[in-house]
Amino acid sequence: MSRGSWMAPLALLAALVSGSLAADLAGRYVSLGKCPDITNKADFDAVPYLGRWYEQERYDSDFQIGMDCVNAIYSDMGNGYVEVHNTARTSEGDFAEAIGEAHVVEPGVLLVQFGGYPAEYHVLATDYENYSSVYNCFEEGEYRWQYAWLLTRAQFPSADLLATARQAFADNGIDLDSFHVTYQGDDCPYLP
Template structure:
């Protein structure tokens, strides 16, 4: 897969998160029933959330298939907007990235936008800003719901206690931990400096 097509795939990931009907059917975590009643981090503050986050676990998503070394860097753009710079290594070993922006639309919820793609809601269930962030999205279509989840950490190699704290936010919101898969993070990853 070329760098350009991988970037398109990452941008389409944003569409998947958004709940758009066409993109949603391409996700992998689909179940009968409704989305859980979640609680976002009510006192969320975007300023201490800035910086680098490493993806430690995620629900399978077709457009992230085979990707590892996934991380995101959030930077202040001013006027309440944050630059979102996502990077990953593809299953072919290529580095890929995409840049967008986000802003808080309600407590604990950010609207993430990548040019030309459907905006996505990013629900921060919990974060301590220094160790972990538990991020979720779910939407319903008919009798089914599609859900996406990511456990992010500040450290490339976090402790078991940090992973447990991040996972607790999903448990507290009735989100299935069995659907998580570990994302490889290693010394050979092509991170931005």
Template sequence: MVVAIAALALFVGATQATIHKVGHISQGLCPNITEKQDFDPVPYLGRWFELERYEMIFEYGMDCVNALYSDLGEGYVEVHNTARLKDGTPTDIVGKAHVIAPGVLSVEFPGHIPAEYHVLDTDYENFSSVYNCLQEGIYRVEFAWVLSRTMTLEDGIYSRAQQAFVDNSIDLTIFQTTYQGDDCPYV
């Protein structure tokens, strides 16, 4: 994946649409972030709806994105992501995750290199602010999500979710809203 990111970084002069398909690529260093130090995976289990994200290749054109986390035992969690493709077709992928440091999970899907999932903040009942950044030379590739237990968030709770990114010097202006609605094919 690092090789692919390095190759893609060479094309920073390419169209903005291409860049957003990969993840948010920009010059600069990944921020020094602070994860939720008392993160507990047990109350994190259950369904999360994606409300906002940085656009990235593996979610390009998707809406109705949500994840269901279930206990697999022995410290592992099943990650079942579902979404709707641009053509209306439902899609899903199942992987697993485990905590590797406070607020940091290693997430692995079949056929993919494991990735880190940094929980910056969560109250477990309403929101979760999640981030990852990969450094390749002078370029960084960022991934970020605002997740919710419901299809919407009250303003005060949404502000708290955003504050986790602000506190970690992560750009809020890059977020794109993910459509969630009654017509979504939730599993």
């Protein structure tokens, strides 16, 4: 296994950037309506964002079914780029990983690429040391396809910290009722 890195919270965002529109849309949380008018973290800085993040909650998506122990490590590649190393455990107990890269394209927005296919990663809020609230949305006709990830630095965060991270989604009009809790435990196969 290669050493890890930075960005989208899964070995799975690869589905978001899967090449064809049909495949891209199939992996997201789908609902009627328009994408909310979100506010990205205007003063986002990628440097303190580097390091390990644990996925605590997310929208369910086809490419993450049965996955737990989701983890991302972000590391500096130089020239403004960050390596994104996502890992997870599958429902069969196998270790899954994906490596990509990202760079800031506007305040609070990173362009993440796995296999050459780009996707936007909107950081709604982060304090860099404890939590990050990340979102992506795409509209097609009357429907919207969404990704959302609540990430923390701690494997076992406090309820207060989770509430703070969840508030960033609520403040942006993002429905929290469909969030899925991601298992993180002592038996998870994390990279060192």
